[in-house]
Amino acid sequence: MVKRPMSRRKPHQNRRKPEPSPAPQRGRSELWLYGVHACLAALNNPKRRVHHIVLTRHAADLLKTVTHPSLPQPQIVDRGHLDSILPPESVHQGIAINCNPLHSPDIAELVAQERSQSAVVVLDQANDPRNIGSVLRSAAAFGAHAVIVPDRGTPEVSGAMAKAAAGAMEQVPFVRVSNLARALRALKDAGYWCVGLDGRASQTLAEIDLGGKTAIVMGAEGSGLRQLTAETCDFLAKIPISGQIESLNLSIATSIALYERNRKS
Numbered sequence: 409m410v411k412r413p414m415s416r417r418k419p420h421q422n423r424r425k426p427e428p429s430p431a432p433q434r435g436r437s438e439l440w441l442y443g444v445h446a447c448l449a450a451l452n453n454p455k456r457r458v459h460h461i462v463l464t465r466h467a468a469d470l471l472k473t474v475t476h477p478s479l480p481q482p483q484i485v486d487r488g489h490l491d492s493i494l495p496p497e498s499v500h501q502g503i504a505i506n507c508n509p510l511h512s513p514d515i516a517e518l519v520a521q522e523r524s525q526s527a528v529v530v531l532d533q534a535n536d537p538r539n540i541g542s543v544l545r546s547a548a549a550f551g552a553h554a555v556i557v558p559d560r561g562t563p564e565v566s567g568a569m570a571k572a573a574a575g576a577m578e579q580v581p582f583v584r585v586s587n588l589a590r591a592l593r594a595l596k597d598a599g600y601w602c603v604g605l606d607g608r609a610s611q612t613l614a615e616i617d618l619g620g621k622t623a624i625v626m627g628a629e630g631s632g633l634r635q636l637t638a639e640t641c642d643f644l645a646k647i648p649i650s651g652q653i654e655s656l657n658l659s660i661a662t663s664i665a666l667y668e669r670n671r672k673s
Contacts, residue, residue: 442503446577448473452474455510455511463483463504464486467503498568510565512581515585518556523621528553531555531557536563539629544580545574550669552624557582557584558584559584592625601617601621602642603616604638606645608644
């Protein structure tokens with residue numbers, strides 16, 4: 409094991425269909441979340457400012473699980489009307505909400521939290537919102553404290569990202585930074601060891617000491633880490649896989665790395 413230096417469905421056919429309600433005004437926010445898990449998690453998050461709740465009659469019972477005390481009156485609409493206010497092919501499961509994005513902490517806020525054991529995930533060049541959402545879900549599942557992305561090239565938070573995250577967006581801070589290498593150096597100054605995953609690395613993830621404060625740095629599928637990102641990491645490591653497969657899905661690789669870290673901690 410490499411040691412660290414000591415220093416550091418279709419709608420139900422009722423006899424009477426619900427009358428379509430007027431489309432919610434979109435002036436307050438352009439962010440629409442949809443899907444059962446994403447919406448219920450947001451509605452139960454006191455930090456989330458919600459402007460509109462739109463759902464089908466079939467999905468209305470979902471709100472019985474919501475405990476937030478000050479939410480707007482929900483609008484009951486037919487499924488076609490709900491389809492019309494969301495992007496094409498949105499799998500909304502009969503519910504959508506219009507809300508503000510959550511506060512995105514900066515690196516200074518993140519490193520100011522005193523933790524002796526902490527894991528964060530850093531994504532270099534991830535540009536598919538569904539992949540990013542899946543990484544957020546993996547981060548929540550394995551107890552990571554944040555997902556950090558470069559502002560440039562990373563898509564904005566969207567319904568597709570939140571749907572893939574399945575509620576994890578309410579749990580894991582999503583940190584956008586202007587310069588990824590600088591953010592990595594700030595993490596290192598705060599006592600984090602930055603471990604970059606690279607299929608060409610000479611050592612495997614299992615051979616790296618992942619205890620303490622660790623930043624797992626993931627590159628884009630296919631192209632991997634950018635050179636400067638790789639050079640800024642303390643260690644590079646690989647997940648050994650069959651030669652018949654070129655690479656793993658980003659969220660799967662993230663899950664394996666976080667599992668390996670938790671197993672050793």
